[in-house]
Amino acid sequence: MGKTPGTIKKTSIAVTINGESHELEVKPWQTLLDMLREVLHLTGTKEGCGDGNCGACTVILDGREVNSCLVLAPEVDGSEILTIEGLSVQGVLDPIQRAFVDHGAIQCGFCSPGLILTTRAFLAENPHPTEPEIRVAIAGNLCRCTGYDKIVRAIMSLARP
C-alpha cells in the first residue's frame, strides 16, 4: 500500500500519566500496555492474557477503567491515564490499596494492580455497592490465588457508608 495522507509510521503523542505530562514517540501498533511498561518502565501494570479477558492490564483512561492491552498508544493522545504507580502519595498507600493489604486480598499480587484500579473506578461510580454488585464489577479481573472472597471483603470494607 502506498503512503496515504494522514498516515504515519511513528507518531508523537501528549499524555498525562499519574499527573505528569509526557511527550512520547510511539509506534502505531504499540499498545498502551507496552508503552507504559517498555517506554515509561511503569511495570506495575501487568500483561496476562493479552486479549481482554483477565484484566491484569487495567488502567484508568480519562476516568474509566480499560484493558490497556486493547488500546493502541496513538489512541490515547491528549488523554489522562492513572496507573497503579499513581495511587500512593509519598509512599503512603491509597485507602483501596490499604484495604486489600489489610484483608489479605493479595497473594501473588499479579492481579492486584488491575483489581485495585477497577475498584477505584467502580466505587467512584457506585460508592455504596452491594456484594452482588461488587462481584459483577470485578468480573473482568481474574485472580487465580484468592478465590475472590478476600478481595470482595476488602471492597465491602470500603463500600460501607
Next chain:
Amino acid sequence: MPQFDYAAPQTLKEAVDLLEQARGRALPLAGGTDLIPQIRKAAKQPALLVDIKRIPQMSRLEFVPGKGLHLGAAVTCGSIMRHPQVRDMYPALGQACSQIGSRQVRNRASVGGNVCNGAPSGDSLPPLLVFEATAGITGVSGTRQTTLEELVVGPGRTTLGPSELLVEIVVPLPAAHSTSEYCRLSLREEMDIALVGVAVLLAVEPDTGRCLEARIALGAVAPTPIRVRDAETVLQGRKITERLLDRAADLAAGAATPITDIRASAEYRREMVKVLTRRGLKACLSRLTRQGGGRR
C-alpha cells in the same frame, strides 16, 4: 503485534477517503476490543487502521424528545447502559449493553462495532431489531440509510462496502404503552457469549389489556439475529393469555435455526428460545401492569 499504520481523521470525508485509497487494506477502528485481538492472532491483517473516535458524529449519544435516540457508531456500550433515557425508554438495549464483556470492555467496545462484527450472538442486535433501528452510512459517493435488519446479512457479514462507514444508529421512539426486555442465556453470567438472546417489545392497551404491538428478535440461533414475525402476529390485537404466550414462544422456537457448537446443542438452544421468549414477554407484561401502561 503485527505492524500497521494508524490514522485518526477528524471528518467523515477524510475517513472514507483513507478507506477508499487503501483499497480494502484498511479497517475502521472504534473500541478495538474485538479488532485488536484479531489482529494480534493474524485473523485480520490490515495495513492501516482508521480510528473513527475523533470524528464528532461518531460519538453522538443523544435522545431527541419526540424523535428517538441517536447512537454514534463509536459510542461505548458503557455510556449507552448508563444513559438515563436508555434505561427509561429502551430497557432492552440497556440490558443488552450491560451484558457485553466486563466493565473494562464496555468502556471501550462500541455499539457500531458490535453491529458491524455481524456476530449472530451480538447482544445489541436483538434489541435494536425490536426497536426497528436504522443505520446511517457514509461512503465516498454519499450517504445511505438502511434498517439494521438489512445491514447484517450473515455471520460476520454486513452490506457495508470496504470504504463505507456506519456513522450512526437511529432508534425510533418505542410505541406508546410499551416496554421491552432482553433475556440472555450464557454458560457463565459474566464475560461470556450468549447461547441464546431474546429481545421483546410489548405494547398493551391499559384499559383492555389488548396487545397493541409485539416484536420479538432472536440472537445466536440463526446466521444473523432475526425478527420472528409469526410469533409477533399471534399476539397482535389479542388479550394476552398464558396459552397465547405458549403459542408465541413455540413459534419463536420454530423460527430458530440454531447450530450445535462447543457451547450448546441446537436442540437445547431451540428449547431455550421458547423459555426466554416467554420470560421476556412475561417481564414486559408485569412491568406494564405495575406501571399502569408503560410509557405513554
